[in-house]
Amino acid sequence: MKKDEKKYDNADECPITIFMDKIGGKWKPVIVWLLLNNGTMRFNELDKAINGITQKMLSQQLKDLELENIIKRISYPVIPPKVEYSLTDKGKTLSELLKGIMQWSKTNLQGNYQ
Amino acid sequence: MKKDEKKYDNADECPITIFMDKIGGKWKPVIVWLLLNNGTMRFNELDKAINGITQKMLSQQLKDLELENIIKRISYPVIPPKVEYSLTDKGKTLSELLKGIMQWSKTNLQGNYQ
C-alpha cells in the first residue's frame, strides 16, 4: 500500500456521520423528542419547551428537519401567525432509536460527575 | 403561568442532549465504530482510517472519549511512540445503538439526494 493511502473512507459516506449531521447536534434531537411526546406543537410551544434555544435557532432547525422530511409544517394564514409542527411518518420511525439513546445515556452518562 | 416561564426544561438535562454532546459530533461516533469493528487500533491507523480528520482533531477526540471512559488508551514507552486504543466495556455497549443508527440512516437518509 502506498504511503499516505487511506485504508478506509469512513468519514464521508459513513451512515452514522450522515445521521449525526442531519439529525444530531444540540437541538434537533430534542425537537424530535418533544414532537414524539406531544404530537403537534406550535412554534411558541417549542420555544418555551426548549431551554436556552433562540427563536432564530429554532426556526433554522425546524427548517432543516422539514427539508429532511422528518417534520411536517402546517401554516395557517391568520394574524397573528399560527404554524403547527408535527412528525412525518419517517420522523416517527426515530422513536425507538431515540428511546435507545435515551436509555443508554441515562445508564451510562448520567451521574458520573459526582 | 407567568410570562416567559418555561414549561419544561429539556435541553440541559435531556439525556439525548448529553449523549449528543459526549458521543455525538463529526468524529466520535466514527472512532467508536472503527474500534468496535477492528478491536485495538494505533493512532496512525485511526488517522488513516478516518477520511479528512487532522491529527490534532483525532487526539482531541480520543482524549474526550477516554475521559468519558468509552475508550482505553495504552501507551508503550518506546521511541517512536506506540499507543493503542480500544473500547472499554462501557464503550462496547454502544454497539447495538450504533448499529441501530446505522440501519436507520441507511434506510432513511441515504439516496434521497437523487
Place this chain on the structure above:
DNA sequence: TACTTTATAGTAAGTTCTTGCGGCAAAGTA
C-alpha cells in the same frame, strides 16, 4: 550526517455556529 518514524502539544488563522437585537403584518384589546 541526514532523514524517517510516532503520537501528540502549541499557536495562529480560518470557518462555521449561535446569539442578540430590531423589525414586520394586521387584528384584537385597553
Place this chain on the structure above:
DNA sequence: TACTTTGCCGCAAGAACTTACTATAAAGTA
C-alpha cells in the same frame, strides 16, 4: 391611539470549532 400577539428574517458580533503548521524525542537506516 398604543400596545400585544406570532412566526419568523436579516444583520452584526461573539463564541466555538477546525485546520495548518511547527516542534519534539531517540533509535534505525541510507
